[in-house]
Structure formats: structure tokens, C-alpha cells
Amino acid sequence: MELLPQSREALDEYVTPSLDDVEALLRVIEGWAVRTVPECVALSVTLLDEDLTFTLVDSEAASRAPVPTVTEVEASSEVHALDELGWADMARERAFAGIASTVSLPVVEHGRAVLTIDLYASTAHAFHDRIDGLVEALGAWQAGAVTNADLGFETLRRAEEAPERLREQRLVDVAVGLVAAHVGVTTDEALILVRNAAERAGVAETQVAVVAQALFA
Known part of the structure; x- marks a missing residue:
């Protein structure tokens, strides 16, 4: 398998030192x-x-799946042919249409x-009679195992968002x-101030962060 780009x-540029072993963890689990x-x-x-x-992801398995044609996209009632985000979503769904079962292990x-x-x-x-072995090998919590909860591969979307999430953080x-530094409080107290300001203004914390940098940098 290959790391999603x-x-x-995220691993190369944005992850903090405390998470340096994530790739090794991924490879062990793999x-x-x-x-x-x-x-x-x-x-x-x-x-x-x-x-x-x-x-x-197994890129070879993904490459064997059919890619949607223009005709298929145009025929969709939910995706316009010129909707690039819709096209990307449909392509992703088709690329991993071969996923037939999943298991989530906390x-x-x-x-x-x-x-x-x-x-x-x-x-x-694929996971029939194998969950016990996976739980034991991966150190997971057996009672929390859930099967077929993510046939749509939602974690792929979340992984694609990781670099942007880290930039925002x-x-x-x-x-x-x-x-x-400006107000003379701890960082924990400053975080509460930022969050409260965002909540009162009805905006994202990142927007408050931009204003704070403009004021105090």
C-alpha cells in the first residue's frame, strides 16, 4: 500500500514531533x-x-476500478458535468467501488x-472470523469493533483534509x-479567549487568529 499524498x-511537513512515529505505526498495522x-x-x-x-491505499486495486466517463457524469442528477468538486467526488467513489467490507477498531x-x-x-x-485475530494483533478494543460502517470510505476524505487542518491549527x-504574550495570560487562557471571541462573532477560530496576528504580530 502507499500513503495517500x-x-x-501532513507527515513530512506539518506533524508535530510527538507524532513522528505515525508512519511506522501505519506500516506495522499494514x-x-x-x-x-x-x-x-x-x-x-x-x-x-x-x-x-x-x-x-492499494493504488493498484484503485487503478483497476473504472473511472466515470463524461456521459456518466452528465447523466447524474446530482453532479453537473462542469462541477469540478462533484466530478472529484464521483471519481473517488468509483475508484473505491471495490470496497465491499470494512471494520473499525478503537x-x-x-x-x-x-x-x-x-x-x-x-x-x-473478508473480516468474517478474523476480527478476533485483528483485535489481538493490533491491541484494539474488541467490544468497540464495528463492521461495514464506512463503505463510503469517509476516512479518505478526512485524510485528504489533514494538511489543511494542520495549517489551520x-x-x-x-x-x-x-x-x-500581549494580554499576559497562559496559553490555555489565551486559547479560551480566542475560542470565546470566535463564538461571539460567529466565525471560525482561524478567522480570529488572522485578526490576532494582524493586531499583535
């Missing part, structure tokens, strides 16, 4: 998953505290879930530091 971008479920064609790991998703540490592992397979019964972090 956005996952590579090894266990492929050995246990040879039909596995993709996997995602979501770090719950950071709300970040990283994805590996990993719990000290009584709380810290990450979620999502596995995707090309056959309908960096913007907010810088603004919080500036506010803390």
Missing part, C-alpha cells in the same frame, strides 16, 4: 492487516486527540480511546501565543 504531506486479511486494500488511522486521519489506553483503525477489504466477508497556535 495528503498523508505524506503488515498485521495484510497477513490476517489478504483482501485488505486500504487502511486509515485516526488520532482522536488531534482529529487527524492518515491513510494507506484502541483504548487508560480507559479512553486514543485512536481508531479502519480497515477496508475488497470482498464482502498552526495558525491558531501562533495567534494563541501572541494573545498570551
Whole structure:
């Protein structure tokens, strides 16, 4: 499997030092998953505290799936032929139309879930009688395992958003530091100020962060 380009971008440029081992974790999970479920064609790991998703996909499996034609896009009642976002969504859906089963496995540490592992397979019964083995190998919480909850490969979308999410977080972090220094409060208190300002104004925290940087930088 290969890292999604956005996952590579996030790992290479934006991930904090505390997350340096994410790619190694992905590769370890890949090894266990492929050995246990040879039909596995993709996997995602979501770090719950950071709300970040990283994805590996079998590019050969994806390339074998048919790409939508212009005629098919025009025929869709939901996607206009000139709607680039709609085209991209439809292409993505068709590219992974071969996903026939999924399993989501939470990993719990000290009584709380810290990450979620999502596995995707090309056959309908790929995970039948294999979940126990996956749970044991991956250190997941068996009672929290959920099958076929993400046949639409929603974690792929979240992984594609990871670089932008990290850029936004960096913007907010810088603004919080500036506010803390200017007002004379802790960074935790400054973050609350930024969040409260965003809530009162009905805007995103990143918009408040831009204003804060303009005022205090």
C-alpha cells in the first residue's frame, strides 16, 4: 500500500514531533492487516486527540476500478458535468467501488480511546472470523469493533483534509501565543479567549487568529 499524498504531506511537513512515529505505526498495522486479511486494500488511522486521519491505499486495486466517463457524469442528477468538486467526488467513489467490507477498531489506553483503525477489504466477508485475530494483533478494543460502517470510505476524505487542518491549527497556535504574550495570560487562557471571541462573532477560530496576528504580530 502507499500513503495517500495528503498523508505524506501532513507527515513530512506539518506533524508535530510527538507524532513522528505515525508512519511506522501505519506500516506495522499494514503488515498485521495484510497477513490476517489478504483482501485488505486500504487502511486509515485516526488520532482522536488531534482529529487527524492518515491513510494507506492499494493504488493498484484503485487503478483497476473504472473511472466515470463524461456521459456518466452528465447523466447524474446530482453532479453537473462542469462541477469540478462533484466530478472529484464521483471519481473517488468509483475508484473505491471495490470496497465491499470494512471494520473499525478503537484502541483504548487508560480507559479512553486514543485512536481508531479502519480497515477496508475488497470482498464482502473478508473480516468474517478474523476480527478476533485483528483485535489481538493490533491491541484494539474488541467490544468497540464495528463492521461495514464506512463503505463510503469517509476516512479518505478526512485524510485528504489533514494538511489543511494542520495549517489551520498552526495558525491558531501562533495567534494563541501572541494573545498570551500581549494580554499576559497562559496559553490555555489565551486559547479560551480566542475560542470565546470566535463564538461571539460567529466565525471560525482561524478567522480570529488572522485578526490576532494582524493586531499583535
